Amino acid sequence: MDSSAKAYVKAMFDVWGFDAATINPWGGSDSIEPWLGAPDRGVFIWCRGSNPGSADLQDLAVGADGQGTEPLFLRLARRSNQWSAKGNVGLVVGATVPEQLAAVREVCPDLPLLIPGVGAQGGDLESAVVRGVDAAGRLAIINSSRGIIYASRGEDFASAARVAASNLRNNINGILQAAGLGWG
Numbered sequence: 001m002d003s004s005a006k007a008y009v010k011a012m013f014d015v016w017g018f019d020a021a022t023i024n025p026w027g028g029s030d031s032i033e034p035w036l037g038a039p040d041r042g043v044f045i046w047c048r049g050s051n052p053g054s055a056d057l058q059d060l061a062v063g064a065d066g067q068g069t070e071p072l073f074l075r076l077a078r079r080s081n082q083w084s085a086k087g088n089v090g091l092v093v094g095a096t097v098p099e100q101l102a103a104v105r106e107v108c109p110d111l112p113l114l115i116p117g118v119g120a121q122g123g124d125l126e127s128a129v130v131r132g133v134d135a136a137g138r139l140a141i142i143n144s145s146r147g148i149i150y151a152s153r154g155e156d157f158a159s160a161a162r163v164a165a166s167n168l169r170n171n172i173n174g175i176l177q178a179a180g181l182g183w184g
Ligand SMILES: O=c1ccn([C@@H]2O[C@H](COP(=O)(O)O)[C@@H](O)[C@H]2O)c(=O)[nH]1
Pocket: 046, 048, 049, 050, 051, 092, 093, 094, 116, 117, 118, 119, 120, 121, 143, 144, 145, 146, 147
């Protein structure tokens, strides 16, 4: 509810000083709006998860403003364009669900997408990059956690994590380059 959301916002942005947070949209507008006040603080709304169970609810067909039905996650994506009046909203969409990722990018051409699911979850990196970026090849934040922090369980864990992160970055940039969307 809104009073709890306001306290979370204060803790995350004012007390701890985070630049952005990921939030669950299940509570609807009044639990999301407290997150939207500061244009210099971002919020990523969990839209279509990378885990298999996300399909249970997020893919359910709902009425779509006189346009028949569409999956709930897509309805949420459309609504998020309105919530982002200050340009501070992004969406979390899994790399393991490339069709859903492409559908979200289509209805949200300007929102940043935070994309987990490559690495340990087995999502395809090329697909995630190509389908996740905007028309200019930007606005996709590809996340890999275990693939980096557990790159080695030995004493070389720090250097192994560095190599894994560097490889991921280089692979992303190679895919962008091949698509004609490189950094120049
Ligand atoms: O749909 C979602 C939403 C959040 N996550 C989180 O991202 C990381 C992914 O970690 P990996 O080790 O790269 O799988 C983790 O914190 C998840 O809770 C997600 O995977 N999918």
